[in-house]
Amino acid sequence: MHIHLVDGTYELFRHYHAVPPARDADGREVAAARGVLHSLLALVRQGATHVGVATDHVIESFRNDLWPGYKTGAGIPPDLWAQFPLLEEVLTAAGFVVWPMVDVEADDALASAAYLAAADARVLRVLICTPDKDLSQCVRGSRVVQVHRRTRVTLDEAGVRAKFGVAPTSIPDYLALVGDSADGYPGVRGWGAKSAAVVLARYEHLEAIPEDYRTWTANAANPAGLARSLAAQREEAFLFRTLATLREDVPLFSDVESLRWTGPRPGFEALAARLDAAVTQPPRDGRAG
Structure with a gap:
């Protein structure tokens, strides 16, 4: 089996800057969350069977206690920030395993999930879906690889060495x-x-x-x-x-079979319909239409 581990935080930011804003009937901004949902459903249609999605439920982590200049949630647009819980809700309803991180970061969850999945002999390949250079440290040979879904670039160990010059x-x-x-x-x-x-x-x-x-x-x-x-x-x-250095000890699952996508949960269709019925707004400055 192949395990796809998706950086939900990156995907939400990417779609926020790539699609026009849209609001649902309650006035909530939903375009980025809707975009990520459709992207992951497309991943399943392309053959993905086992999928885990990590998100930063809060931006701050234990690293903020170590270095005062470490990244925070300051400056995140409110209509993007409000979509983090929405993304977790809609992906869970769609049947995906979602890991909302609080004390550690989404990157730590991806690293831990890659470590756990690679320890299972049934797993043929682990695909960490993010362009974040931090995750390159998790690549192992050609079995644990990093995938940039937008550019369709896959980095195995040789690819990491070619890109950064180091192992x-x-x-x-x-x-x-x-x-x-x-x-x-x-x-x-x-x-x-x-x-x-x-x-x-x-x-x-x-x-x-x-x-x-x-x-x-x-x-x-x-x-x-x-x-x-x-x-x-x-x-x-x-x-x-x-x-x-990413953590590899976050206890996310005990069996990779728990990551198997088995279809949407009850109530998903109504939630998806609300998102798809959202009214598209004129693009904001700096956002592509």
């Missing part, structure tokens, strides 16, 4: 060095994607990088400057790696 297991170290503006941490001064890839391709993890740059066998530009910067921000670098 999947080095992705948290890579992000610690280069930073992640989307998640709100800056990385280590002076380190960029190229230097991080060159050094980590040789040493794999932060603690293995020699303090004395003169002993480096990685052909990085300005090794002295890189070594000084890493030494000065060593504690921050390890903290950033902690922020970038």
